[in-house]
Every structure is written in structure tokens, then in C-alpha cells.
Amino acid sequence: MNQTGDPYEKTFAALPPAPGRGFARTWWGHAWLRALEDSALDGEQVRQGRRVARSGAVGAVSVRPGGLTAVVRDRDGTAHRTDVLVQEFSQAEWDRLLGLAAAESGYIAALLDREVPPELAQDAAAAGVELLPGIGDFDPRCDCGEWDHCPHTAALCYQVARLLDQDPFVLLLLRGRGERQLLDGLEARSTANARAQGRNQARTRDARGTAADAGVAAEQAYAAARAGSPPLPPLPDLPRAPGQPPALDTEDEPDGLDVHAVEFLAQAAAAEAFRLLAEAVAPGHADRPAPAPLTEAEDAVRLTREAGDVRVRSRLAAATGRSRADMELAVLAWGFGAAPGLAALEDDWTPDRATLARARAALAAAWADEEAGDGAGEEAPVLRRVRARWTQAGAGRQIRLGREGRWWPYRREEGRWIPSGPSAPDPASALEAEPAG
DSSP: EOSSSSOOOHHHHHHHTTTTTTOSHHHHHHHHHHHHHHHOHHHHHHHHHHHHHHTTOOOEEEEETTTEEEEOOHHHHTEEEEEEEEOOOOOHHHHHHHHHHHHHHHHHHHTTTTTTOOHHHHHHHHOOOOOOOOOEEEEEEEOOOSSSSOHHHHHHHHHHHHHHHHOTTTHHTTTTOOHHHHHHHHHHHHHHHHHHHHHHHHHHHHTTTTSSOOOHHHHHHHHHHHHHOOOOOOOOOOOOOOOOOOOOOTTTOOOOHHHHHHHHHHHHHHHHHHHHHHHHHHHTGGGSSSOOOOOHHHHHHHHHHHHHOOHHHHHHHHHTOOOOHHHHHHHHHHHHHHHHHHHHOOOOOOOOOOHHHHHHHHHHHHHHHHHHHSSOOOOOEEEEEEETTTEETTTEEEEETTTTSEEEEEEEEEEEEEEEEEBBHHHHHHTTTOOOO
């Protein structure tokens, strides 16, 4: 790193090519790249920029309050002056951020160790100071003529992610304060806080006098603490959509790694986390029983239902010992009833005597009204049972009793029994379910 004449500007020497490695290791480096990938209107420009940065075509990077500058070269050697502007903090925002950091000694220690505590970023965001950039916070400028992110500005951002991993003060310099200025401000605030605390302790001792403090019973202290505790803050608003994991590099794919599969799993995990969060903040969530955890085989079917890539679907089928056709049936069953629907397809179980007696009673009651009527009603169908499956002779229809007590409709198609609808509480409703298209 070369220090310029301006104490609030630093120039970092060009970094070597980075084949086969990610551009960020730290959480704040990933957050920086996520802002780039979420902000760019053209994902292909971002991917090209990643390749440019990986090739080592980004020159020395100049970092100053509010902006980055570097010369980025095309494959033919053409040089482009490239800038990315970032919003500086106002004086009021710096006051809030420094006040938060100085109030916690752990924050200062982490910053001195070149770490950004996630709690500091969260506290700052709650105070209205977004430490990390978000969507739309980058203002790209390049002499190649593009008005949005081009491969050159994207390459510069990718290279800066590597710098941020090494030194998070780069981010704070972009926001408007150099390292020395920032540390001096933290030291001044920490000293002022310590003096104020000392004065408060002295006043407290004077108020108590010299008499020994007899203390308070634990029960009284606990009751006083509960009575004086403020109410819990309201739950945060649910995001509008799941987060978007960063795209993975594909040009130097390691042997045996399916990048498309890894990207899919990351996106599926984000979608599942979003679903769980939505359930957790929904009214009445605490009163509902927690669902049973999915087995690996069940989760593979759930993931297959979300996967659009044929290769991913094939790998999930193979991992569970299913053929592609069997997995498609499993996905269909999952769509009608999640794990219980899948169990009705694959769990060929035999009810015990008590369960079988209840099933027979339900079957008898299902068509009792028709048999007791004037003959205009439908006659009870002839059903043959094999374990927990009742098949209507000659009709290509079947109902299956699930272990949870629900009845599942099936139809015969090309020699296979196919799920044809969601479960029903009684066998007649299940048997009369409209076949799926």
C-alpha cells in the first residue's frame, strides 16, 4: 500500500490474479459484493467484471472519502479510467456511529484487530446509519461509456472486496473518515465516557454516605427489575422476498463441484429461511405445534420440487435411490400434501386391528346415506383392500389411508398409481376427488 500526500486518500498496489478463489472471506466483504450484484441491472456485466478482476487487469486502487478509482484494462490492453462513488456519512451520522462504537469496548478492540463486529453494523443500522452499502448505493462511472455497471466498474468492486477483507478501515475511509481520524475520535469519546462514569459513581457514593450498604433481598431485586423492565420492541417487518445469495464463480470450477447445484442449494436455503421467518412472526405461531423435522429423503423431494435445473433434479433423485420417474411421482405427491402426501405414496403399511376397525367404520358410514335412501343415491362401490390401500374394481381409482388418519386419492395411469389430489377426512370424498389434469 502506498500513502498519498492526502491523509484521507490511500492507494493500494495492484493485486495479483486470483484464479480459482473467491473474492471475499469476511461477512462484510460478502455484503459489499452482494450490494454490487443486487444493484447491477445486467448480471452478465457483473460476471464479466468478475473475470476481469480475476485475471489481474485492475491496476492500483485509489481510495478516498466518497469514491474509488482505478485503471482497468481490456484483453486487448485498452485502459479505462474507472470510478465507483459511495455516499459519505454526514456529521450527524458519524456522531451516532462513533457514539455506538465508543460505548462498547469490544467494538473498539475488534476494529483495532481489523474486524467489523456484526453487532456494530446492526446497532448502527438501528440508529439510521447503514455502515455497509446496499442496493443503489454504488454510483459507477467509466470512460467506456456505459451508464450502469460495466465490466470495468464491476471488476473494481470485486477487487475492493479483497482489500476490505484485509482492512475494513477502507470502508470507513470511503464513508469519509481516515483511520487515524477515526481512532482519535473514538479515543476522545471513550475518555469522555470514562470521566462521566467516574463522576456518576462519585455522586452515587456521596448520596449513600459512609454507612455500609446492607443490600437487598434477591426476591426484591428480581421483582423490582421485572416491574421496571421496558416492554419488548415490536417484531421487525418481514422482508418482501428471500435474500439473494451471491453468484458463484464458474470459470475455474474445481473438479467434482457442481456450481449450479451449490447455487441452487444456497437459494433454496434462503427461501426456506424466509418461509420459517414468515411462520415465526405470524399471529398464533406460538400456539401451533412444531412440525416434525424432515428426513433427508423427504427434504430431497422438497428440494426437487423447487429445482428447475434438470441436472440438479437428476442428482437429487440419484442421491435418494429413486429413478427420475419415481422422483417425479414423489414431487407430485409432495405438492398435494408435503411429507404426509409423500408417505401415502411410498409407505405401504399395514394398519393394526384398532386402526383397521376405524377405517372400516368410516367406509361403512361414507355410503350409509345412499344405501338408506330411496334408491336414487349412488351405490356403495366395491373396494378391495391390500394393507392400507382400497381399490375400486374396474374404475382405476384407489384411496389410501395415511398414518395420520387422512384418506388420499389415487388414479391408475399407464400401469402406475398416481396421486390425484389432496387428502380428505373421509373415504367417500377422497374416492370422488377429481383426477389431477
